Amino acid sequence: MTKPHNISYNWIKRNEISRCNLCLKRDKLTWDHIPPKDGGVQSKVIIESLFSNRTGKQTSEGQIESQNGFKIRSICKKYNNTWLGKYYDPTLNEFARHVSNILQSKLLRPEVLEIPTKPNRLIRAVIGHLVASKIKYDRCTSDHLFRRCFFDMDSPILEDVNVFFWIHPHSETIIIRDTVMPRRRGDFLQNMLCHVLKYYPVGFLVTTADSYEGLSSLTKFRNSEPDEINSLRISIKNRRPSDWPERVDNGNFVMGGYALSRSTIAKPKTTKQ
Numbered sequence: 703m704t705k706p707h708n709i710s711y712n713w714i715k716r717n718e719i720s721r722c723n724l725c726l727k728r729d730k731l732t733w734d735h736i737p738p739k740d741g742g743v744q745s746k747v748i749i750e751s752l753f754s755n756r757t758g759k760q761t762s763e764g765q766i767e768s769q770n771g772f773k774i775r776s777i778c779k780k781y782n783n784t785w786l787g788k789y790y791d792p793t794l795n796e797f798a799r800h801v802s803n804i805l806q807s808k809l810l811r812p813e814v815l816e817i818p819t820k821p822n823r824l825i826r827a828v829i830g831h832l833v834a835s836k837i838k839y840d841r842c843t844s845d846h847l848f849r850r851c852f853f854d855m856d857s858p859i860l861e862d863v864n865v866f867f868w869i870h871p872h873s874e875t876i877i878i879r880d881t882v883m884p885r886r887r888g889d890f891l892q893n894m895l896c897h898v899l900k901y902y903p904v905g906f907l908v909t910t911a912d913s914y915e916g917l918s919s920l921t922k923f924r925n926s927e928p929d930e931i932n933s934l935r936i937s938i939k940n941r942r943p944s945d946w947p948e949r950v951d952n953g954n955f956v957m958g959g960y961a962l963s964r965s966t967i968a969k970p971k972t973t974k975q
């Protein structure tokens with residue numbers, strides 16, 4: 703990656719009438735927000751290519767500004783407002799708020815939090831936003847599997863879909879799709895296909911691997927009923943840097959195609975910028 707990835711509004715804004723990433727029908731498209739509405743602070747952000755950001759090649763021409771957090775116009779109103787907005791996002795938002803409240807509390811915190819939630823809906827919220835996060839609708843295998851999981855909350859999450867989570871106490875929102883990384887850091891013989899969605903205060907990794915770096919699994923509840931409540935254990939002691947797990951170092955690489963090249967970071971806009 704030697705050239706900066708200049709981005710413009712077509713990075714996040716598809717034609718108003720186009721094919722919906724979720725239901726694949728042509729319709730009027732609406733904005734998907736990450737974090738979802740009511741799920742976090744939707745402040746002024748600067749959006750740019752993750753690769754330009756990480757290689758230090760970002761330019762002001764390669765950045766776009768959003769008044770209300772990261773957003774992308776990619777899904778129809780029905781699936782935005784009803785499926786994500788009513789069925790799944792309330793669970794994701796409540797989970798994020800719960801973690802955030804504990805992190806910001808001045809009271810003594812345990813090293814491992816136990817957060818009650820509905821894993822069935824939480825998993826589908828994460829998957830839905832990952833599908834929505836592509837500027838081009840995609841019929842690739844991952845998106846096909848994700849759509850099958852998304853639309854059928856009465857069936858278990860498919861075996862090839864594993865979701866892990868960790869504390870992301872950083873202000874950057876980062877979305878990475880369709881990348882290959884080593885299954886274990888430092889071991890380049892076995893790799894995994896994965897996707898990352900992270901924003902304050904939680905990160906999610908969706909992958910073909912059945913474990914990753916000791917992270918807590920969300921899909922151990924893959925058979926749970928839509929309204930079944932389980933406690934998720936999440937360590938606040940082992941904090942990861944903002945660029946984890948995708949950081950390229952002696953033990954890790956990232957490899958991918960178009961979707962990876964469109965990976966995005968949104969940072970709060972400060973008065974200096």
Ligand SMILES: [Zn+2]
Nearest residue numbers: 722725778781
């Ligand atoms: Zn749709």
